[in-house]
Structure formats: structure tokens, C-alpha cells
Amino acid sequence: MVKFVRFTIISVLFYAASIQAQNISVSATTDTSVYKVGDFIRYDIEIKYDKGIVVYLPSVKDSVKTLDYIQTMPSEKNEANNKIIDRYHFIFSKYDSSQVTIPSIAIAYTDGSSSVKKYIRTNPITVTVKTLPVNQQEDIRDVKEPVKLPPDWILIGLIILLLFLLSVAGYFLYRYYRKKKNLREKIIPEFIIPSHEIALARLSDLEQKKLWQNGFVKEYHSEVTEIVRQYFESRFKFGALEMTSSEILAVLSYLEEGKVIETISEKFFSNADLVKFAKFEPMPKVNEEMMKQAYEIVNKTIPIPVATPIKEEQDVQ
Structure with a gap:
């Protein structure tokens, strides 16, 4: 009887330790809940799990159909309190106004005791995308003219000086080569065969x-x-x-x-x-x-x- 009680206690402790060793959690968040049309929507997934667990992240780009995918940001991997923390970051957008729910995403994982995949799901998130407010009472205004910047007189002066120096250099080069050509023509007489x-x-x-x-x-x-x-x-x-x-x-x-x-x-x-x-x-x-x-x-x-x-x-x- 004593042996049976001891065996039962040991089995319960071992089972509890096994459950604790295979602990995993996941959460999904966005940087805010209200956006304007065309804003970037940052979607983050954080997974915490024990060292013996292997996580298989699915294609988030293909899993989220309610938003327009923009890009995947670099992921992060940290370790704290004997747990591994993976953080994944994604950028989406929306080009019309509506209330959108990012669905729950199933994430597969395996523990050290079995190669059979198990699944854990993220929490769904609802965000609101709004258009820019338009005041119907205001008059239609023309497009603003480009802002006229004051002329940069120093730059203009430098350009004029550079053009002047180039003109002077070109003139003297022309004089030099013209003189050299005339001198060559004088030095080399025309030879006529009798x-x-x-x-x-x-x-x-x-x-x-x-x-x-x-x-x-x-x-x-x-x-x-x-x-x-x-x-x-x-x-x-x-x-x-x-x-x-x-x-x-x-x-x-x-x-x-x-x-x-x-x-x-x-x-x-x-x-x-x-x-x-x-x-x-x-x-x-x-x-x-x-x-x-x-x-x-x-x-x-x-x-x-x-x-x-x-x-x-x-x-x-």
C-alpha cells in the first residue's frame, strides 16, 4: 500500500513537471486600434515557450487576407527565465474605410516527447480604418502655388565666376593652338616636285x-x-x-x-x-x-x- 502511494505521488510530480516543461503561449497585438486609410498597420506576434519545444510559424502574409501586405520586419529571439521569446513583426495597410478583424492564426509546435505537431492559436484583433474627414461647408480651393525660395546669390555668383574663368581659359587655349598651328605652317615649307x-x-x-x-x-x-x-x-x-x-x-x-x-x-x-x-x-x-x-x-x-x-x-x- 505504501509503495502504491509512493508510486502515485512520483507519477503525479513527473506529470506536473512534464506539463510545465512543455509550456507555450502566444499573443498578437497591433500598435493601435484606429487607423486612417493608407496608414501602416504594425502586427506583432509574440511566442513564449520552453527550450524543448520547436515552433513552426506559418506564412502570416498568406494567413491575413483582410489587410494588404506590405513587408516583413526582422524578427527577434530572446531568452528569459528559462523560456525562449520569439517576436515577429509585420506591416500591413488598408486602402478603404472599414472595421477589419485580423483572424486567429494557428501556430504548430512539437515538444521533446513526440514528433506529432500540436497547435496553438493567436488571439483575433479588430481594428478600424477611417477616411480623412471632409468639411462639406468649405469652398473648393485651388492648388497652392509652389513656395518661392529666395535666390542664392552666392551660388549664382560662383556660377558666373566659373563661366567667366572657363571663357578666359578657352580663349587663351584657342590663341595658343592657333599660334602653334601658324608656326608649324611657317616652319614646314610646301615641297613642290619640279x-x-x-x-x-x-x-x-x-x-x-x-x-x-x-x-x-x-x-x-x-x-x-x-x-x-x-x-x-x-x-x-x-x-x-x-x-x-x-x-x-x-x-x-x-x-x-x-x-x-x-x-x-x-x-x-x-x-x-x-x-x-x-x-x-x-x-x-x-x-x-x-x-x-x-x-x-x-x-x-x-x-x-x-x-x-x-x-x-x-x-x-
């Missing part, structure tokens, strides 16, 4: 082509004649490219420097006209003579450089 050098180079290139040797006789005579005409036009400044052979010879006869090549030029253009107009098939000797005559025409009319007298300094003894 007419006779161009003609001699073209005649040399024509020789290298060996046109008449490869059967291109007319092409050879056409090109050598064009080189001489171009030389006359550049050297004596008359339109030799557009003139006939007789007209060119007439101009040369009037030029003092052209008289020295009048005879050789007549032979040159006579051969050229025979090939061009009389369908004359020249002998190789004629082709060679045409090249020699062209060289002679150019070489005999190369300008003679004018000697610049050198002033000798006399030593004063």
Missing part, C-alpha cells in the same frame, strides 16, 4: 613596262606623247593636253626656252601623229627614237638655278 623630275620619272617607268616590245605599240606611243604634253603644260604653263601637235609647236616657237627644242619636238610629234592617224606600224628603231626624243625634250628645258651671290665678310685688321 616638272622635269616628274616627267623623267614617268619616262623611266614607261621604259620599264616594255609596252611596244610586248606588242602594245599604240599604247606606248599614246603614253609617251601624254607625258611630253603634260610636261609642256606644267613647265611652260599652256594647255598642251588640249592642243594639236601643230598648235603646240607654234607656242614653242614663241617661247624663248621653247626654241631650243622646236626641231626635236617637231620630229617627236610627227612620229606620234603617223602612228595615231595614219595607222602607221613603226619600226622598233622609231619606238626607241621616240623615247630618246622625249628625254631630250625634257633635259634641254630643265631650268637653270639662279646662283645667289655670297657676301664675303672681310676681316677688319
Whole structure:
């Protein structure tokens, strides 16, 4: 009998300790009970439980359908008097006036003795959302004009000074680069290749082509004649490219420097006209003579450089 009483007392104490070890409570609150349309509604859930309990918080965003979800704030976890305290914070809003009840939310948990989930529910909360009061007796007023701020004269002065300094700097930079460009143009003279050098180079290139040797006789005579005409036009400044052979010879006869090549030029253009107009098939000797005559025409009319007298300094003894 004594053993039975002792066993009963021990069982009752163990059961009481088990109930105390599995203690859990939950509460829900809002920061106030009356809001205006569009205000933020802060909804807090606080859960207190023993260390052996595991809490499974559901999706509060999906559980509260009566309000418009805004965001979830950072949660807090604290420990006091051998209990764990979890605090969860949520922001909702409401965009029309009404009385709204935030429903009770079921929160699952398990204790150390079993993996079967148990549930505890939050308390429902009723809040009131009101519109802004409107005075029907007041007149309709225009929208207020923007507030005119006084001008910041210091800032305006600094901007004007900055623009002035930039203008001065731009002016001096322009002067500097303009002067530098003019100096460069003065230092670098324009180099003009003399007419006779161009003609001699073209005649040399024509020789290298060996046109008449490869059967291109007319092409050879056409090109050598064009080189001489171009030389006359550049050297004596008359339109030799557009003139006939007789007209060119007439101009040369009037030029003092052209008289020295009048005879050789007549032979040159006579051969050229025979090939061009009389369908004359020249002998190789004629082709060679045409090249020699062209060289002679150019070489005999190369300008003679004018000697610049050198002033000798006399030593004063």
C-alpha cells in the first residue's frame, strides 16, 4: 500500500513537471486600434515557450487576407527565465474605410516527447480604418502655388565666376593652338616636285613596262606623247593636253626656252601623229627614237638655278 502511494505521488510530480516543461503561449497585438486609410498597420506576434519545444510559424502574409501586405520586419529571439521569446513583426495597410478583424492564426509546435505537431492559436484583433474627414461647408480651393525660395546669390555668383574663368581659359587655349598651328605652317615649307623630275620619272617607268616590245605599240606611243604634253603644260604653263601637235609647236616657237627644242619636238610629234592617224606600224628603231626624243625634250628645258651671290665678310685688321 505504501509503495502504491509512493508510486502515485512520483507519477503525479513527473506529470506536473512534464506539463510545465512543455509550456507555450502566444499573443498578437497591433500598435493601435484606429487607423486612417493608407496608414501602416504594425502586427506583432509574440511566442513564449520552453527550450524543448520547436515552433513552426506559418506564412502570416498568406494567413491575413483582410489587410494588404506590405513587408516583413526582422524578427527577434530572446531568452528569459528559462523560456525562449520569439517576436515577429509585420506591416500591413488598408486602402478603404472599414472595421477589419485580423483572424486567429494557428501556430504548430512539437515538444521533446513526440514528433506529432500540436497547435496553438493567436488571439483575433479588430481594428478600424477611417477616411480623412471632409468639411462639406468649405469652398473648393485651388492648388497652392509652389513656395518661392529666395535666390542664392552666392551660388549664382560662383556660377558666373566659373563661366567667366572657363571663357578666359578657352580663349587663351584657342590663341595658343592657333599660334602653334601658324608656326608649324611657317616652319614646314610646301615641297613642290619640279616638272622635269616628274616627267623623267614617268619616262623611266614607261621604259620599264616594255609596252611596244610586248606588242602594245599604240599604247606606248599614246603614253609617251601624254607625258611630253603634260610636261609642256606644267613647265611652260599652256594647255598642251588640249592642243594639236601643230598648235603646240607654234607656242614653242614663241617661247624663248621653247626654241631650243622646236626641231626635236617637231620630229617627236610627227612620229606620234603617223602612228595615231595614219595607222602607221613603226619600226622598233622609231619606238626607241621616240623615247630618246622625249628625254631630250625634257633635259634641254630643265631650268637653270639662279646662283645667289655670297657676301664675303672681310676681316677688319
